[in-house]
Amino acid sequence: MKKIIAFAGKGGVGKTTNLALFLKYLLETKEDLKDILVIDSDPDANVADVIGKEISFGETIGGKMRVLKEKIQKRQLPLDVPKNQIIEGDVYRCLIEMDRFDLLEMGRQEGEGCYCYINSVLKNCIDTLSKNYDITLLDSPAGLEHFARKTGRDVTDLVIVTDPSKMGIHTMKRILEISDEVELKFENIWILGNRFPKNLREILKKEVESLNKDNVKLLGFISNNDEIGEVNLTGGNLLKLSENNQSYQEAKQIFAKIV
Ligand SMILES: Nc1ncnc2c1ncn2[C@@H]1O[C@H](COP(=O)(O)OP(=O)(O)OP(=O)(O)O)[C@@H](O)[C@H]1O
Ligand SMILES: [Mg+2]
Numbered sequence: 001m002k003k004i005i006a007f008a009g010k011g012g013v014g015k016t017t018n019l020a021l022f023l024k025y026l027l028e029t030k031e032d033l034k035d036i037l038v039i040d041s042d043p044d045a046n047v048a049d050v051i052g053k054e055i056s057f058g059e060t061i062g063g064k065m066r067v068l069k070e071k072i073q074k075r076q077l078p079l080d081v082p083k084n085q086i087i088e089g090d091v092y093r094c095l096i097e098m099d100r101f102d103l104l105e106m107g108r109q110e111g112e113g114c115y116c117y118i119n120s121v122l123k124n125c126i127d128t129l130s131k132n133y134d135i136t137l138l139d140s141p142a143g144l145e146h147f148a149r150k151t152g153r154d155v156t157d158l159v160i161v162t163d164p165s166k167m168g169i170h171t172m173k174r175i176l177e178i179s180d181e182v183e184l185k186f187e188n189i190w191i192l193g194n195r196f197p198k199n200l201r202e203i204l205k206k207e208v209e210s211l212n213k214d215n216v217k218l219l220g221f222i223s224n225n226d227e228i229g230e231v232n233l234t235g236g237n238l239l240k241l242s243e244n245n246q247s248y249q250e251a252k253q254i255f256a257k258i259v
Contacts, residue, residue: 004136004154005258009161010171011142014194016046017228018161019139020238021251023051026135026259027100027239029252036101037133039126042141043108052237053103055096060107064090065118084121091125102133127154135259144171144178157258158186159219162193164200169207176216190219190258197224220254222247 005022007015019038026033040047043062048055057063068090071077077086096103104126109115130136138155160175162168172191179186193204201221208218225247231238241248 001259002131002134003156003259004130004138005157005159006138006140006155007159007161008140008175009142010163010165010168013161013163013168013171014222015142015161016042016050016139017232017238018159018192018194018222018251019047019137020050021222021241021248022255022258023101023137024239024241024248025252025255030259033134034100035133035135037104037130037136038101038139039104039106039130039136040139041106042139043106045105045107047103047139048105049235050232050238051098051103052235052240053096053098055105057107059094059096060105061091061094061122062107062109064094065115065122066110069115069118083117084124087118087121088125091122091129104129130154144174155184156187157190158188159190159192159258162191162204164193164196164204169204173211176211176213186215188258189213189216191216192219192254193221195224196221217257219257220250222250222254 007019007022009015023036023038026036038047045055045060065087068077068086072083077083091104094104096105158175158179160172162172176189179189191204191208193201196204204221205218208216223246225245227241227245228238228247230236231241
């Protein structure tokens with residue numbers, strides 16, 4: 001079983017938080033699962049933040065690629081090594097080994113000039129890299145651009161997170177529309193209602209039913225939780241949430257549908 005699971009949705013709806021809850025679920029309940037890769041595409045190193053890890057720009061792909069671009073411009077690269085091999089080496093050096101999973105921080109792309117070549121090689125490297133892992137979790141940046149650019153091509157499970165807001169649900173629908181337009185194929189698309197009070201859950205259920213699509217399913221709901229808010233504010237580690245935390249209990253139930 002190889003899965004690439006991406007978390008998408010409007011800004012601030014809880015993509016990174018739920019990715020961390022999912023990671024905690026995998027680490028604590030799937031002991032035979034050895035190879036987990038987490039790719040954080042957010043320029044601001046969101047995932048590292050919620051697992052209490054500090055990462056410098058130089059440790060991110062963006063940091064490494066800035067150095068590489070300068071070297072290309074100054075013609076300082078060895079001529080006998082193909083550029084894609086150098087990029088590949090950089091990607092492997094960026095892997096941060098955590099306890100039982102690896103983390104890859106994409107970081108910001110700084111400076112001017114075209115990153116097209118670098119980005120296309122990068123995409124291939126990351127596709128190849130994730131083949132070495134049973135499960136790859138991907139924290140997508142907010143917004144829709146990367147869907148339109150088809151960067152989600154190899155994702156098996158797309159989790160679209162929405163909070164109880166019109167805009168959250170609107171973005172959810174736009175992601176579904178764009179995925180159709182550019183013919184992205186996912187095995188499953190899951191809708192996750194984050195911070196939904198019980199009395200509003202029926203609304204999202206109805207929305208998902210009215211989509212009438214076989215591969216789009218309601219994953220479930222995660223309640224608003226004070227401990228999660230506190231961890232975020234104090235720079236703590238969501239992987240260390242207490243076992244009886246209500247949202248984590250809910251997360252365990254709903255994520256079992258995916259893995
Ligand atoms: N279930 C929850 N209970 C309490 N607070 C939550 C919950 N989910 C998310 N939050 C809080 O909401 C804020 C945004 O969450 P998060 O960073 O996960 O969203 P995001 O979608 O990744 O945002 P961005 O688009 O900026 O990457 C954070 O402060 C987080 O702690
Ligand atoms: Mg985030």
